[in-house]
Amino acid sequence: MNSTNWSDFTLAVYFDIGLLKSLCFLFVLLWYVCIIGANVLLILVICVNRTLHEPMYLFLCSLFVNELYGSSGLFPLILVHILSDSHTVSAPLCFLQIFCLHCYGAVEYISLAVMSYDRYLAICYPLQYNVWMSCSRTGVLIAAAWLYGIIVCLVMVTLSSSLQLCGNVIYKVYCDNFSVVKLACSDITAVNIHGLITILISLGTPLVFILYTYFKILMVCVCGSKQTRQKAVSTCTPHLTSVLHFTVAAMFELLQGRFDMTGMPVLLRIFLSLYWFACQPLLNPLVYGLNLSKIRLLCNRLLSAVGHRAARVQCAPPLTNKPNTVCFMSV
Template sequence: MNHTNWSYFTLAVYFDIGLLKYLCFLFLLLLYVCIIGANVLLIVVICVNRTLHEPMYLFLVSLFVNELYGSSGLFPLLLVHILSESHAVPAPLCFLQIFSLHCYGAVEYISLAVMSYDRYLAICYPLQYNMWMSCSTTAMLIAVAWLYGIIVCLVMVTLSSSLQLCGNIIYKVYCDNFSVVKLACSDVTVVNIHGLITILISLGTPLIFIFYTYFKILMVCVCGSKQTRQKAISTCTPHLTSVLHFTVASLFELLQGRFDMTGMPMLLRIFLSLYWFTCQPLLNPLVYGLKLSKIRLVCSGLLSAVRKPSRTQCVPPLVNKCNTVWFMSA
C-alpha cells in the first residue's frame, strides 16, 4: 500500500445537521465563554487578594490556567468546523492540537496529585506544613507539573509526526494522537511503548498517589478531632470530586479510542469525545468556588463592595453619612 506524509487530515465525524448547526455553535460558544469567565474570575480573585496567597490556592491558579489552556486547544477549531463545509485540518495545526489537548490531560493529573500531597501535609502534619510547603517548594511543584506535560507531549508529537501514514481520515471532531497512530503504515513499536509508559506515569501513578494520600488522610480523620474532620471535609471534598470526575471522563476517552465503538450512536460518541475537555474546565471553578469558604467570602465581599456605592446614591440626604459609614466599615 502507498504511504506518505499527508499535508492535511480530515475530521470525518462531522455530518450535516442543517440549521441546527447554528444552534450547536451558539451553545458551544456560550459554554466556552462560561469556561473562560469562570476560570479567569477565580484566577483574578486569588491573585488580587493576599489572604489567598497560600499553596493550596496557588495550585488552584495553576489548575485554572490549565483549564483555560485545554479549552482553548479545543473550542476555537471546533467552532470553526461546525459552521464550515470543509473539515480538513492542516497537518501542523492538527499536531498542534494533539500537543495542546494531551498536554492539558497530563498537567491536569499531575496538578491533582500535587494538590492531594498539599492536603496530605496540611491535615496529617499541620505543624510542619509551613516548613515543608514553602514558596520555593510550591513553585517547584507547579513547574514540575507543567514541564512534565510539555516534555512528554513534545516527544509524543515528534514520534507521531515522523510516521508514514496510509490515510488521513480521523473519526473524531478533533485531532487525536491515537487516531493518527492507527493510520500508520510504518513500525509503531516505539510510539506504542512511549504511549503505554506515558499513560502509566501520567494517569496510573498520580491516581495511586492520590488514593494513598486520601487513605492517610482518612486514617488521621478517624483518629483525630471533630475540627480535623471538618477541615478535611471542607478542603478535600472539592479536590476528590474533581479527581473522580476527571478519572471517569479519562476512562471514557481511553475506551473509545482503544475499542470499536461503531455500534454506539454517533451523537453519543461525539458527546463522550467532548466530555473530557468541556465538563472539567466548567466543573472545577464551580466546585472550588462554592466549596472553599475563603473564596466564597472574598467573592461575596467583592460583590457587596460593588453594591454599596449604588445604595448610597439612592438616598441623597444621607450620602455623606452613608459614605462615611461605608468607608469606616471597609
C-alpha cells in the first residue's frame, strides 16, 4: 500500500438518522450546556467565597476547569458533524482534538491522584496538614498535573502526526490517537513505546497511589474515632465515586481501541467511545456539589441571591411617580 500524508480524515461512524437529526442535536447541545453550567457554577462558588480557598477546594476548582476544557474539545465538533452531511475533519483540527482529549484524560487522573494525597494527609496527619499542604505546595501540585498532561500529549501528537498513513478513515465520532496510529504504514515503534509509558504513568501509577492512600485512610478509620470516620466518609465518598467511574470509563476506551469491535452494534460503540469524555464532566460537579455540604450550601445561597435580585428587578417601581403602585411577586 502507498503511504502519504493526508490533509483530512473521515469520521466513518456517523450515519444518516433522518428526522431524528434535530432531536439528537438538541440532546447533545443540552448535555453540553448542562456540563458548562454545572462546572462554571462551582468554579464561581469556589473563587468568590474565601472560606473555600483551601487545598481541597482549589484542587476541585482545577478539576472543574479540566472538565470544561475536555468537553469543549469534544462537543462542538460533534454538534457540527451531527448537522453536517460531510463528516471529514482537517488533519490539523483532528490532531488538535487528539491533543485536547488526551490532555484532558491525563490531567484528570493525575488530579484525582493528587486529591487522594490531599485527603490522605488531612485524615492521617491532621495536625501537620496545614504545614505539608501549604498554598505554595497546592499551586505546585496543580501546575505539575497540567504541565505533565501538556508535555505528554505534545510528544504524542508530534510522533503521530509524523507517521506516513495508508488511509484516512477513523471509525469513531471524534479523532482518536490510536485510530490514527492504526492507519500508519511507517514504523510505529516509538509511538508504541511512548504510548505504553504514558499509560503506565498516567493510569497505572495514579491508580496504585490512590489505592495505597485509601488503604492508609481505611486503617486510620478502623482505629480512629467516630468523628474521624465521619470526616473520611463525607470527603472521600465523592472522590472515590469519581475515581471508580473514571477508571471504568478509561478501561472501556482502552479495550475498545485494542480489540476488534466491528461485531458490536454501532450505537453501542458510539456510546462506549463517548462515555469517558461525556459522562465524567457532568458527574463530577453533581457528585461534589451534592455531597460536600460547604459547596451545597454556598451554591444554594448563590442561586437564591440571583433569584432574589432578578425578582427585585422585575418588581422595580415604574418610572411614573404614582404613589399607589403595587408589586406582586410569586414565591
